[in-house]
Amino acid sequence: MVCVVTKAAPLAAAARPEIRVALAGNPNAGKTTVFNAITGARQHVGNYPGVTVEKKEGERTVGDAFVHVVDLPGTYSLTAYSLEEVVARNYVIDERPDVVIDVVDASNLERNLYLTTQFIELGVSVVVCLNMVDMAESMGRSIDTELLSELLGVPVVATVASKSEGVEELLTVAIQTARDGHGAARDVRYGRELEEHITELVELLEGAGGLPGVPSRWVAIKLLEDDQEVCGDVARDVPGGEELLDHVVRIRAHLEAVVGDDAELALADRRYGFINGACAEAVTSSAEEAVDWTERIDRVVTSRVLGIPIFLILMWGMFELVFRFGAPPMGWLESGFGWLGTQAAAWLPDGPLQSLLVDGIIGGVGGVLIFVPQIMLLFLVISLFEDSGYMSRAAFVVDKLMHHIGLHGKSFIPMLIGFGCTVPAIMATRTLESRRDRLTTMLVTPLMSCGARLPVYVLLTGAFFAPQLAGKVIFSIYVLGVLLAVLMARIFRSTILTGPLTPFVMELPPYRMPTLMGTLLHMWERAWCYIRKAGTMILAASVVIWALLSYPTPPAGFDLQGEPEIAYTVAGRLGRVIEPVIRPLGFDWKIGISLTAGMAAKEVVVATLATTYSIEESEETGSTAVREAMRRDPIFTPLVAYVLMVFVLIYPPCLAAMAVLWRESGSWKWLAFAVAYTTTLAWLVSFIVYQGGRALGLG
Amino acid sequence: MVDAQTLTESLEDYLEAIYQLQRKNGTVRVKEIAEFVGVKMPSVSSALAALKERGFVEHERYGQVALTPEGRDTAEFLCRRHYALTAFLRDILGLDAERAESEACRIEHALSAETLRRLLMLLDFIERCPRGGDQWLARMLERWENPPCQHECAACVAEIAAPACNPFASQRDTETATTLDRLDPGQRGKVLRLSGEPQIRRRLMDMGLTPGAEIEVERLAPLGDPIEIEVRGYHLSLRKREAAGIAVEPV
Numbered sequence: 001m002v003c004v005v006t007k008a009a010p011l012a013a014a015a016r017p018e019i020r021v022a023l024a025g026n027p028n029a030g031k032t033t034v035f036n037a038i039t040g041a042r043q044h045v046g047n048y049p050g051v052t053v054e055k056k057e058g059e060r061t062v063g064d065a066f067v068h069v070v071d072l073p074g075t076y077s078l079t080a081y082s083l084e085e086v087v088a089r090n091y092v093i094d095e096r097p098d099v100v101i102d103v104v105d106a107s108n109l110e111r112n113l114y115l116t117t118q119f120i121e122l123g124v125s126v127v128v129c130l131n132m133v134d135m136a137e138s139m140g141r142s143i144d145t146e147l148l149s150e151l152l153g154v155p156v157v158a159t160v161a162s163k164s165e166g167v168e169e170l171l172t173v174a175i176q177t178a179r180d181g182h183g184a185a186r187d188v189r190y191g192r193e194l195e196e197h198i199t200e201l202v203e204l205l206e207g208a209g210g211l212p213g214v215p216s217r218w219v220a221i222k223l224l225e226d227d228q229e230v231c232g233d234v235a236r237d238v239p240g241g242e243e244l245l246d247h248v249v250r251i252r253a254h255l256e257a258v259v260g261d262d263a264e265l266a267l268a269d270r271r272y273g274f275i276n277g278a279c280a281e282a283v284t285s286s287a288e289e290a291v292d293w294t295e296r297i298d299r300v301v302t303s304r305v306l307g308i309p310i311f312l313i314l315m316w317g318m319f320e321l322v323f324r325f326g327a328p329p330m331g332w333l334e335s336g337f338g339w340l341g342t343q344a345a346a347w348l349p350d351g352p353l354q355s356l357l358v359d360g361i362i363g364g365v366g367g368v369l370i371f372v373p374q375i376m377l378l379f380l381v382i383s384l385f386e387d388s389g390y391m392s393r394a395a396f397v398v399d400k401l402m403h404h405i406g407l408h409g410k411s412f413i414p415m416l417i418g419f420g421c422t423v424p425a426i427m428a429t430r431t432l433e434s435r436r437d438r439l440t441t442m443l444v445t446p447l448m449s450c451g452a453r454l455p456v457y458v459l460l461t462g463a464f465f466a467p468q469l470a471g472k473v474i475f476s477i478y479v480l481g482v483l484l485a486v487l488m489a490r491i492f493r494s495t496i497l498t499g500p501l502t503p504f505v506m507e508l509p510p511y512r513m514p515t516l517m518g519t520l521l522h523m524w525e526r527a528w529c530y531i532r533k534a535g536t537m538i539l540a541a542s543v544v545i546w547a548l549l550s551y552p553t554p555p556a557g558f559d560l561q562g563e564p565e566i567a568y569t570v571a572g573r574l575g576r577v578i579e580p581v582i583r584p585l586g587f588d589w590k591i592g593i594s595l596t597a598g599m600a601a602k603e604v605v606v607a608t609l610a611t612t613y614s615i616e617e618s619e620e621t622g623s624t625a626v627r628e629a630m631r632r633d634p635i636f637t638p639l640v641a642y643v644l645m646v647f648v649l650i651y652p653p654c655l656a657a658m659a660v661l662w663r664e665s666g667s668w669k670w671l672a673f674a675v676a677y678t679t680t681l682a683w684l685v686s687f688i689v690y691q692g693g694r695a696l697g698l699g
Numbered sequence: 700m701v702d703a704q705t706l707t708e709s710l711e712d713y714l715e716a717i718y719q720l721q722r723k724n725g726t727v728r729v730k731e732i733a734e735f736v737g738v739k740m741p742s743v744s745s746a747l748a749a750l751k752e753r754g755f756v757e758h759e760r761y762g763q764v765a766l767t768p769e770g771r772d773t774a775e776f777l778c779r780r781h782y783a784l785t786a787f788l789r790d791i792l793g794l795d796a797e798r799a800e801s802e803a804c805r806i807e808h809a810l811s812a813e814t815l816r817r818l819l820m821l822l823d824f825i826e827r828c829p830r831g832g833d834q835w836l837a838r839m840l841e842r843w844e845n846p847p848c849q850h851e852c853a854a855c856v857a858e859i860a861a862p863a864c865n866p867f868a869s870q871r872d873t874e875t876a877t878t879l880d881r882l883d884p885g886q887r888g889k890v891l892r893l894s895g896e897p898q899i900r901r902r903l904m905d906m907g908l909t910p911g912a913e914i915e916v917e918r919l920a921p922l923g924d925p926i927e928i929e930v931r932g933y934h935l936s937l938r939k940r941e942a943a944g945i946a947v948e949p950v
Contacts, residue, residue, distance in 0.1 A: 076902075076905045076906060077905035079901055079905065081898065081901055081902055081905065108931075108932060108933045109932075110907065110931040110932060111906065111907045111931050111932075111933055114905065114907065192790075226897075261892070261910065264900075264901060264904065265893060265900075265904060265909065265910065268904035268905065268909050269904075269909040269910055269911070272907060272909050272912070272931075294934075298917075298918075298927075298934075302918060302920065302921070302927070303918075303921070304919070304921050305921075307920065307921035308921045308922075392936070396920050396925060396927065396936045397920055397921055397922075398922075399920065399922075399924070399925050399936075399938070400920060400922035400923065400924045400925070401922065403924070403938065503898070503899045503902055503937070503938070503941050504925050504936065504937055504938045504941065505899070505902050505903060505906055505935065505936075505937045505941060506935070506936050506937075507906070507933060507934065507935055507936075508927060508934040508935065508936055509933075509934075510934075
């Protein structure tokens with residue numbers, strides 16, 4: 001599932017020595033900026049094998065060295081706390097990069113060095129990239145890189161990656177370190193009591209052969225931390241591992257009694273103690289601190305009074321930008337493909353080939369590309385929010401609301417985007433860190449009524465409800481969607497996606513100016529991934545749906561008995577087959593066909609209704625004629641029209657959304673589940689509304 | 700910090716005893732004090748009268764004994780001093796715990812606030828020195844056991860047993876201890892302990908919320924939850940639910 005953004009020509013890799021660099025660091029430390037500064041546009045984006053954690057790779061030639069850079073997920077630590085941490089750790093252990101560049105935020109040194117100490121413990125060659133030194137200086141802090149390097153025992157290079165300052169030197173030092181290694185890095189010493197046990201465990205491990213590829217000291221420390229991954233490895237790979245683990249349990253109990261805290265806390269405390277000491281020596285703070293802009297902005301942006309209004313205004317701005325400014329280019333694409341279709345239709349003789357090309361392929365490609373402007377604009381805004389630091393403030397402001405439905409504050413944005421279009425909304429779930437939160441949000445986002453469903457509501461309310469009621473009727477459908485999303489989120493979190501609530505322990509990084517290159521790359525990356533990953537499936541499925549709606553054609557002279565041609569096709573027959581199932585909802589086979597076709601895209605429901613009512617499509621008169629025809633049909637009552645709206649709201653979103661859901665969840669199973677649950681839910685709710693309505697005499 | 704110089708050694712011991720008992724049981728009776736210090740009831744009564752006169756305790760005849768706020772501050776200082784000294788004797792000089800404790804009892808009364816401060820700094824410096832104060836200390840202990848010279852001191856040094864060090868228990872709860880979610884915006888505090896689910900504790904530790912870390916509550920979110928704090932020079936947000944698992948001592 002590798003999606004290539006810009007494929008660089010393989011730079012005669014075999015001829016030159018390749019140096020494999022892993023780029024690590026805390027989130028918000030400017031890791032992506034460093035990555036971009038090193039590799040430029042020569043990047044590939046894909047996933048780590050077996051997980052949906054994104055993996056970026058890039059390359060670069062420096063002198064005679066071919067440097068291959070892998071961007072590890074941003075983490076605060078190398079414990080097994082999150083998937084990202086496990087991925088980053090396992091990459092370093094399994095792939096053994098020649099050097100790890102640890103990007104450290106100079107303005108937030110203490111917490112950032114915490115990760116550094118863990119890389120050092122892991123026994124890999126580390127180069128510290130002391131990024132954003134300009135920020136630290138503006139805060140009145142100057143850092144003695146030489147002294148810091150001496151204290152940590154690893155090379156330290158100061159950079160300002162957003163201006164590409166120091167990046168060349170960083171690469172030179174990294175290459176040198178990769179070739180020659182560095183001197184003995186300074187391990188954190190954990191105090192006598194802990195060290196005694198660490199030494200004891202190291203001896204036991206060494207005696208048993210240890211774990212391959214990692215220092216026994218590291219393993220011993222992880223055992224004391226009760227790291228489940230490492231415990232599992234030891235039990236499996238070390239002879240006598242089980243007894244060793246029993247011994248560790250005893251040591252942990254002993255430590256708890258002596259130390260008064262559990263071993264993890266004591267170890268974390270010691271690491272921070274070590275860092276604290278290093279910072280105390282290497283950092284000098286001038287007395288006068290510059291104006292703290294972040295604090296000033298936050299006083300307004302997250303204040304009790306203005307926090308929510310500002311959040312709402314920004315969300316409204318995002319919505320407007322994506323869907324209003326996205327509309328014209330979408331229109332251009334649409335008419336462009338329309339023109340292309342007409343041209344093709346003019347050049348090709350009538351027949352199946354023309355139909356396949358025009359309705360199937362050109363229509364399908366258009367259906368894929370039409371979302372690109374929206375996706376690019378959305379990720380423009382998301383990128384600006386994330387890079388500037390506002391995203392975490394937004395989550396901070398609305399977390400309480402989202403917390404009630406068992407989700408994280410950041411889930412708000414995808415759900416909001418869902419009102420515009422489900423496709424970018426599902427892609428926006430990437431901002432969520434926890435997989436459970438991502439899946440829950442992905443599963444309920446389709447219930448946010450997207451823009452494509454509106455034409456269906458408008459057509460039906462126009463035909464069956466008084467104009468003064470129409471607005472209220474449509475609004476009630478939107479509200480129903482939100483309520484169902486809340487309900488389903490709660491149900492999912494307490495059934496299939498159970499687990500502890502994601503703790504909301506989130507850094508609020510200082511506000512920063514986003515970089516142009518970072519933002520553009522991000523937009524491009526997302527759009528291209530969408531085209532590559534979801535596009536191919538949407539295209540294939542569009543052709544299939546086209547075939548279902550077109551074949552088989554009735555033989556010449558066949559008496560359709562007044563029924564439209566579509567009734568003879570597979571989709572038409574399917575409509576008949578499912579009629580008994582949808583009968584309790586008040587639907588007949590004609591509605592069945594429209595709903596089947598609507599799986600492709602919700603707006604197709606309108607077009608198909610028109611076809612089944614044998615109305616020639618012609619812009620203006622078309623919709624009025626369809627309304628008239630529907631009103632004459634005895635099956636249609638206002639109640640049935642309302643139930644149909646309910647069904648359209650809930651049942652599986654369009655092909656594009658399903659393709660994206662499949663890609664983003666990383667599994668067919670989740671797609672199948674989403675289709676199954678939305679269909680069932682749509683049927684159930686429609687059934688309740690229809691039968692309830694009839695019982696109340698509304699039929 | 701209250702100047703403890705006005706107290707005699709024995710009154711200091713009584714004050715410490717009352718403080719410890721109050722923390723342990725909540726209420727303190729004369730009989731308990733007598734048992735704790737190891738004296739007879741009448742001696743306690745006269746000591747209490749002296750402490751009451753200085754405004755350190757409230758004592759109803761035949762009733763319960765309670766420390767005044769002033770008494771509590773003084774007692775806390777005494778306890779801290781006692782602990783620091785014990786830690787120094789045990790962890791740095793390598794005396795065994797029992798001996799460290801008993802010698803600390805005798806030395807402590809002579810220590811001024813300034814000496815205590817310096818002693819704490821020395822402890823901190825050695826424990827946390829980035830150049831490996833710990834290794835340095837280990838070498839020194841070795842040297843004591845195998846002295847390079849054969850002077851007479853070797854005989855007493857040989858007595859030194861392997862120390863049971865307990866540098867982490869320094870964060871003790873006091874009566875003012877509370878949890879992070881109860882601090883108001885603008886209030887500062889020091890982390891004492893973390894409790895709660897292991898996953899969350901682990902994350903909090905990784906983010907720098909370890910015992911001793913200083914924090915300041917910056918603000919509450921507009922809806923009252925989560926909260927934003929400053930710790931180790933950066934800003935962190937967490938829900939009140941998570942903050943409730945963090946015991947802090949307001950500063």
